[in-house]
Amino acid sequence: MPQIYLPRLVEIIRECAGDPDERDLDGDILDITYQDLGYDSLALLEISAKLEQDLGVSISGEELKTPRHTLQLVNTETAGEVA
Template sequence: MSKQEFTIDDLKRILREGAGADETVDLDGDILDTDFEELGYESLALLETGGRIEREFGITLDDDVFTDARTPRALLGVVSDQLTGLVDV
């Protein structure tokens, strides 16, 4: 079953579950506009994150989503657009 809303709390949970969290990064801080690499998430961790988002929310993300969506805010927008049907799958 897919959810209809993807929040920053969902993203933080999925990041922690899939790749853990760098001890030097406070995911509970204001991270919306911080590049994923600065948060300690490299390409492999982001691929795992994308897979978890797809499974949990019942959507399909483009292969280059993390190339284009480099921050949590950008990723939230992409996933939200998918969930609301604003983007063709």
């Protein structure tokens, strides 16, 4: 499965949890925690469910720390799949 990058992750975040009041998702958000972006645990559960639905990766909402960390988790898991 191909890797995903920040623009696709931002689409997923917006689709699941909307735009945060605290930050602009179009800025440099790779290392900002989801909490600092304004997302709660329910939003993270929705994001993780969407990642599983769209990409087939099983990552709990509790594992999601920052967008960079999320991309690393997703891309590591998808890289390990056998084609």
